[in-house]
Amino acid sequence: MNKILIIFAHPAIQKSRIHRKLCESAREVEGVTFHDLYSQYPDFFIPVKREQTRLREHDIIIFQHPLYWYSCPALLKEWMDLVLEHNFAFGKTGTILKGKKLMSVVSTGGSARVYNDSGNRHHTLPQILAPFHQTAMLCGMDYLPPFVVHGSHLLTKADILGFSNQYREVLKALRDNRFPPEELSSATYINDLI
């Protein structure tokens, strides 16, 4: 059984419908540690050693956040800059994260169509998530296909409920190693495997 750490970054959770629901689902799953960065470190002061210990104790790390200007909210970036130190996450003796898995859970305002190759944004979501993918590589981690919610502004209540159920199932399957490895490596979004 894998231990999952969700690192959640949302500066205005009170204004988000989808993430509130996704968080609820995530907290229900046994074996998941839910870590809300903006509520823990509102002044951006991140205790590096404590965070590193947390990483050590988990097998699958998830970054859950809305996509802001094609990246993550500022505090998660600060967290990455500080916590993923040389000789902890990378470098000659930085092997702590090696073999662990990293996954992004993101919501986008734009619909799925605009993140197609042919859409007006010219880049697919996996291309946009390249910095996270690359980070995983440098740390020796497997980067899993992302869990994505597109078109977040226009979601109906039923859509939101659907996504949160899907998310719960994804987390359980990851925890219990139920995804066949070949499917994991070929999928664009992990949503498609449920």
Added chain:
Amino acid sequence: MEVPDFFLQAVIYLLAAVITVPLAKKLGLGSVLGYLLAGVIIGPYILGWVGSETEKVMHFAEFGIVLMLFLVGLEMQPSLLWKSRHSIFGMGGFQVFLTTLILAGGGLLIGYPLYQSLAAGLILSLSSTAIVLQTLSEKGLLKNSGGRAAFSVLLFQDVAVFPILALLPILALLGGITMESVAMQDQVTGFAALPRLFQLVLILGVGLAVIIDGRFIARHIFRFVASSGMREVFTASALLLVIGSAWFTAKIGLSPALGTFIAGVVLAENEYRHELETNIEPFKGLLLGLFFISIGVSINFELFFSHPLRITFLVALLITLKFIALWATGKLFGLKHGRQVLFALALAQAGEFGFVLVSFSNKLGIFNPEFSSMVIIIIIMSMALTPLLLIINEKLVRPYYIRRTNKKIPDKVTSTGNIILAGFGRFGLVAGRLLMANGFKVTILDSNPANVEILRKYGFKLFYGDVTRPEMLEAAGVKDARLLLLTMAEYDEALKIAAYLKKQYPNLKIAARARDNIHEFEFYKLGVKMVQRETFNSAVELGSRSLHYLGFSRYQAYRAGLIFKHHENEIMHELYEHWLESENRYIEETRRFSEELTEILKTERDFSIHDTDCAWDVTSIRKEAREKPE
């Protein structure tokens, strides 16, 4: 229409108080002296407007003391009273005993017979609850250990009146006074006529009833009365409670003041406590004022001027002997650092109980009428002198003890770092530790010897000395300092130093702790730009934590605080401009805060804080997305 005399008298009393009391307070003499002076002025020897009714007025006004003790009781938690039982009985008992002994000894030496000396000693050993409590509370000294001890002793004296009343007839017998006059004493009725055991049961029963009533029943009665919504009915019920308990304790043969005090203590934890206080307070104030005026009126200057030297000598002797006895008592019971002097000066007069006891002794034949009026004038004059004695304490004794505790030779200051920190107390300690934790060498100066000693124990290197003196700072190397932090709590002195140093060393960088906006502006004006108000950030912090408690997410609450802080900074610039324009206006200290507040609120209208935080608000994006799907 015939105008009753009463109106004229009321006008005279009120007018005298309204004129003299504020004057006395302005002159720093306190309200008690003001009332006394008012009494002297309208009394028979100066203006002669009042006089004949004074005794009646005084009896009526004595009720103010009863109300005062009720209020003092309300302020006192029962547990606190229980804790001070040793000082009440031990200290109070010892004080009465020792004072009586010394005074009686004095009387014997002057040549009065033993029984008269003892009676006078007992009577004069009691102090004036009214004057002492009023003066001490006005000066805020009741919380001081000397003031608390004085209160305990006064409480004991309230109880001691009754044994003294019982002792006086025995003294009369000792003096060989005929039995007939004493015999009238035996015609006791009421409570005292009951058998002893029954008396005890009755007292215990009443005590229990009072406690049960105060704890469980009074609340319901007050709630019922308060629910009527009639303010005056609540006042009436408060007065009913106080007068009722006074009447009742008097009926069972105890001091009414004591009774209401206990009633107050029992109600101290009642939810209507505050309501009771505000209702009784004005009555107490007026009646006490009236009481003090009537004392002023009744000073018998005719008698005084017939034996001026003798009476002055006796008053001085009384105060001196009482002072000695009280000082010894205070010392014995562990009062230190000038508190024993405060205690002794506060209680060095004779009290209003004396009036009753003297007239009783007169009836018993212990004192003849001439002697009685002599004792009365001594009592009254010693009472009138009390506020003056306490002013002496304030102006001479306290400064002396403060100087004595501070009388330590200033350290020879040498520079231990090129950053100087002046004032290492509540504020400087934090700022200084932050600098030192980051490896900076700091030369620390502090003017509180106790503080210096403690900090030295914990390994801080700091110099003791008066940080407000430029020589100290110069010895610490202010000339070549990279930075001077003025973190002391002597706000005005800090400004003076800053002004001096800015002139001497224009390039010196100064960081200053400010008390409030205006203090901060004064630093700005001197060219000191690095100023921090001592409470502002903490207040914002607590407010922001409250927001989180009230449902904001932690980050939202944090940002709200941050926004507020920056918003306030903007306002500060505006305020500074205002202040520069209006600086020459004289602002009284008490009005300073409200003036400041008005300015802040006025300026705030121009800057709206309410729509500055639109961050991460997706409402408008959502709206657009709905209108024009991609």
